[in-house]
Amino acid sequence: MAASAVGAGMDMGKLAFPRGQIENWGDSGVVVTSLRTDTSTDVDADEGNQAVGASQQGAVVCLDSSAASREKTGEHKTLRRLAQNREAARKSRLRKKAYVQQLENSRLKLIQLEQELQRARQQGIFIAGGFLGDHSYPVGGNGAMAFDMEYARWLDEHQRQINELRSALNAHVGDDELRLHVDAVMTHYDEVFRLKSIGTKSDVFHMLSGMWTTPTERCFMWLGGFRSSELLKILANHLEPLTDQQLMGLCNLQLSSQQAEDALSQGMEALQQSLSDTLASASLGPSAGSDNVANYMGQMAIAMSKLGTLESFLRQADLLRQQTLHQMHRILTTRQAARALLAISDYFSRLRALSSLWLARPRD
Structure with missing residues (x-):
């Protein structure tokens, strides 16, 4: 009966009073204990939910941070490759320009070297001659x-x-x-x-x-030397105007x-034909004999x-x-x-x- 009464009272207390007034039941340790147990369970649940939420939120933030990091790393690599390509292209242009300049310098040096060699040869000839x-x-x-x-x-x-x-x-x-x-x-x-x-x-x-x-x-x-007739042809365009007498004279x-x-x-x-005939004469053969030698010397x-x-x-x-x-x-x-x-x-x-x-x- 007492337990039933207590249970009934507890049910009535739950139904008749707000939670805030349960503390007036100071003599009922069971009720208090039961209420504290319920409250602790709710708090733990809330804390658990908050921990899960925080964990999920942390995981999302971590994923977002990782993706952003990878994206930044990819952009950095792309920019670095572009910079390397630009630098390689610039160096290639410089090498090409330097090569062309080197070819031009080599051509000028060859001309200068030819002139210097000719002068040196002539000076050496002067000393030796x-x-x-x-x-x-x-x-x-x-x-x-x-x-x-x-x-x-x-x-x-x-x-x-x-x-x-x-x-x-x-x-x-x-x-x-x-x-x-x-x-x-x-x-x-x-x-x-x-x-x-x-x-x-x-x-x-x-x-x-x-x-x-x-x-x-x-x-x-x-x-x-030069042909005089050809030289006069070259001069024709440089001497105009000419008088009729000058034109006839030229x-x-x-x-x-x-x-x-x-x-x-x-x-x-x-002369060339005569020399060729003389050198090709049959009397200039290699056969020995005083007559042949004399004939050879005569020819x-x-x-x-x-x-x-x-x-x-x-x-x-x-x-x-x-x-x-x-x-x-x-x-x-x-x-x-x-x-x-x-x-x-x-x-x-x-x-x-x-x-x-x-x-x-x-x-x-």
């Missing part, structure tokens, strides 16, 4: 070497005179002053023909082959030069005498060139002659420059 101050050449190969040195000096002086002539013509100086420059250049041309005459006497084959000139000049060489000069060149060329062909003496006429051909060719220049000078006015001399010098300067560029060209 024992060149005399009176312009006489030693016999043998040193004579040809000495001519090369003298021609290089002549060429330097010629360029200096051409520069002065060009400056005077551009400055529109008077005819009297301009004539002095023109006459100086003409006199200097006479000097090179005198040097060539000495060089021919020393080594006719050296002068005939034109080894004292550049390879491109040798390509257009005829009997140790045409006749070109025709006579062409005829003289043809005659010399035919003479050289005849070689004939070939030597024929070969000696080469000097005459070269002298006549240079004389033709020299006379053509002087006759052209007489036909033209002072200013026309100045323009003609400049055109001739510019033409041969371009040939020499072409040789330098050809020798310095890149080779695969």
